[in-house]
Amino acid sequence: MKTSLLQYILHLADNSFIHGHRLSEWCGHGPELEVDMALSNIALDNIGAARSFYQYAAELEGNGKTEDSYPYLRDVRAFRNVLLLELPKGNFAETIARSFFFDAYQQLFYKALMSSSDKQLAAIAEKSLKEITYHLRFSSEWVIRLGDGTDESKQKMQEAILKYWDYTGELFSASEIELDMQNNKIAPDIASLKPSWEKIVSDTLEEATLSYPLRADGAWFQSGGKKGLHTEHLGFILTEVQYLQKSYPGCGIDINDLLLIA
Amino acid sequence: MLTIQDLGIVRDVRVISEKEVEVIITPTYSGCPAMNTISMNIKFELLAHGFEQVIVTEILSPAWTTDWMRESGKQKLKAYGITPPQYNTASNPRESKAVIPCPVCNSTHTKLLSQFGSTACKALYKCNDCLEPFDYFKCH
Numbered sequence A: 001m002k003t004s005l006l007q008y009i010l011h012l013a014d015n016s017f018i019h020g021h022r023l024s025e026w027c028g029h030g031p032e033l034e035v036d037m038a039l040s041n042i043a044l045d046n047i048g049a050a051r052s053f054y055q056y057a058a059e060l061e062g063n064g065k066t067e068d069s070y071p072y073l074r075d076v077r078a079f080r081n082v083l084l085l086e087l088p089k090g091n092f093a094e095t096i097a098r099s100f101f102f103d104a105y106q107q108l109f110y111k112a113l114m115s116s117s118d119k120q121l122a123a124i125a126e127k128s129l130k131e132i133t134y135h136l137r138f139s140s141e142w143v144i145r146l147g148d149g150t151d152e153s154k155q156k157m158q159e160a161i162l163k164y165w166d167y168t169g170e171l172f173s174a175s176e177i178e179l180d181m182q183n184n185k186i187a188p189d190i191a192s193l194k195p196s197w198e199k200i201v202s203d204t205l206e207e208a209t210l211s212y213p214l215r216a217d218g219a220w221f222q223s224g225g226k227k228g229l230h231t232e233h234l235g236f237i238l239t240e241v242q243y244l245q246k247s248y249p250g251c252g253i254d255i256n257d258l259l260l261i262a
Numbered sequence B: 001m002l003t004i005q006d007l008g009i010v011r012d013v014r015v016i017s018e019k020e021v022e023v024i025i026t027p028t029y030s031g032c033p034a035m036n037t038i039s040m041n042i043k044f045e046l047l048a049h050g051f052e053q054v055i056v057t058e059i060l061s062p063a064w065t066t067d068w069m070r071e072s073g074k075q076k077l078k079a080y081g082i083t084p085p086q087y088n089t090a091s092n093p094r095e096s097k098a099v100i101p102c103p104v105c106n107s108t109h110t111k112l113l114s115q116f117g118s119t120a121c122k123a124l125y126k127c128n129d130c131l132e133p134f135d136y137f138k139c140h
Helices: A002-024 A033-061 A069-073 A092-113 A119-147 A151-165 A176-183 A190-207 A232-241 A243-247 A255-261 B034-048 B071-080
Strands: B010-015 B020-025 B053-058 B110-114 B122-127 B133-137
Touching (some): A002 A092, A002 A119, A033 A092, A092 A119, A092 A190, A232 A243
Parallel strands (some): B020 B053
């Protein structure tokens, strides 16, 4: 039970962390200053949520683990984020499409996680839900603005929606760990969130004058991230993120060390 | 000076003994980079005042809200050039029909430039009368 809970927390942490990292790649590269600031802020919220989850995982695991142990010292196969979030950031429409799919999911997910029997997870969900509301407003408004924009922006937005669609199924497909957590009333039933998510997506796409990707029931979706089977792209993220820890193992300053120096 | 009590970040202070104290704080936003500095400064300050054991505990629930901001804090923000939160989130959760006054000339003739400002807690506005761009501390 404790092992499953730890794995579950790391899955949630990895989702927020990898999404936050991809968004942070826009810092200094946004199409306009306001977008640059928005994406950087949203990245920060996600990394903040990831820290809360990693801290909780470290507390639960003990053995000298800290919040830094998980993002900096694990290898690709240990990460449990969904594939959608690790794909390269792509062009602006592609980042917006991916963010929109994930923000809509996160809003529903955190709402449900607030009822978790695990008090700390419920608290992180309560905190993050307030922030996700801003994220979803930002990404959905941009879907509409690009979709209902020029011929070129519409085409790029439509292509982006289609490109990431195959990666959205994994969000709602529960792993064994998630099912175990669901049976223990810790995790919500993610499959049940799908109709509400589809409603948000179809309403937004309609307003954006974009086509909803029609798929047959039971259509195939990309998956693997929840089992640690990733695309090649995650390795490149970790190479960058973990460079300092690999070159200078254990480097870092703890607040308590600073107090000792003072 | 704007204090962490003005902002509603301090939730409780427990003096355990003459030498030991616990301060319970809550982050404004999950990714707020100021939280580490805030907890470090609390430790420094209390150690300087003679406490030997200072525990700073961060809690997430109930989640921080701008409703906890003191009136004194809002006035200090405005004096600094940041428009403070204009509504109570409990009574107006969506900030609908929000009129955001300019902190410099008090004009209500203002325009939203960006929902995200220089930090996660603020949005960027511009005053159409005095032309001053300014940050608005969002209701949260």
